[in-house]
Amino acid sequence: MKIGFIGLGNMGGSLARLVAQDDRYRDGMLLANRSQEKAEKLAAEAGGQPASNAQVFAQADMVFLGVKPAQYAALLADYETVLKERESLLLISMAAGLPLATLEKLTPKQHRWIRIMPNTPVAVGEGVITYALSELAGQADEDLLLEMLSAAGLLIKLEEKQLDAATALAGCGPAFVYLFMEALADAGVQTGLARETAQQLAVQTLLGTAKLAQASQQHPAQLKDQVCSPGGSTIAGVASLESHAFRGTVIQAVQAAYQRTQELGKK
Structure with a gap:
């Protein structure tokens, strides 16, 4: 063949x-x-x-x-x-x-x-x-x-009618994840870590988090709550992300990618 x-x-x-x-x-x-x-x-x-x-x-x-x-x-x-x-x-x-x-x-x-x-x-x-x-x-x-x-x-x-949505999420998604990975590493450098160390920590954190979500089959909100101690560091960071419309921004990015994918099919 x-x-x-x-x-x-x-x-x-x-x-x-x-x-x-x-x-x-x-x-x-x-x-x-x-x-x-x-x-x-x-x-x-x-x-x-x-x-x-x-x-x-x-x-x-x-x-x-x-x-x-x-x-x-x-x-x-x-x-x-x-x-x-x-x-x-x-x-x-x-x-x-x-x-x-x-x-x-x-x-x-x-x-x-x-x-x-x-x-x-x-x-x-x-x-x-x-x-x-x-x-x-x-x-x-x-x-x-x-x-x-x-x-x-x-x-x-x-x-087939679902493929454009899947393209926007899974096809374009790696670029969005890389931006987040880069931002995590930059934040590590800003707070005193060496660039190489910050990059290793960011990559492994994303890798391990994804594997845990896959293995546990729990909703992401449940897994997030397990990291957020009352009055702790993590919930302070989550509150900061929410104050800057983190989830809404991600949703808008996928929506923009979806709309562009549909436009490409009409050219």
Whole structure:
């Protein structure tokens, strides 16, 4: 089975490395990128072979498309002839905001589509991939996707109308978490800690907190209350955050990301 990748940026490259971990798929990987050097480097590191876009569309049974949403129409139009000649391909889109109905109009009707939205922690096996299937994509296609990307972390099937919301929360969320992580470390430096120490403390605090929330299955409010002693340091900090609309600001950030994701799908 040949697995093609077109676009080897942060997401496309991470998914290619995940797929390459499985001996069954590694040798059949076709890697295409605007920069041939990047494709050659990834092939040397992870496996597979560099290829052109034309070779991917002509030879692969399954194609991951890691290009920007605005580039889909032109890319698929360029290879319309070869796509018309091929039997049904499984095409995987990771374009934010681009709905299945639009994707299906860009290719001959025999091809199947799956929309996925991974986040960057898939690179270390702790990510989230949400996905939705087109009408032509069947259970075998879904099983193949889950098998191929199982090492990514958590995979969640959603109704397509929920994907933009999931993109705003889980897809954009790491950037918001990194801002918080940086702010915690900066605060540590401000209060006298060395930068390296402050960074280590911030990273491990976030990591441990997430693992505890996952393991305990308790509501975040309950876990917060366990740290807040009456009249103590933590509740003083929580009160300060609340006075500056911390939760409201986070909600607004996700809402802004959601609205932008929907705008991208209309361009």
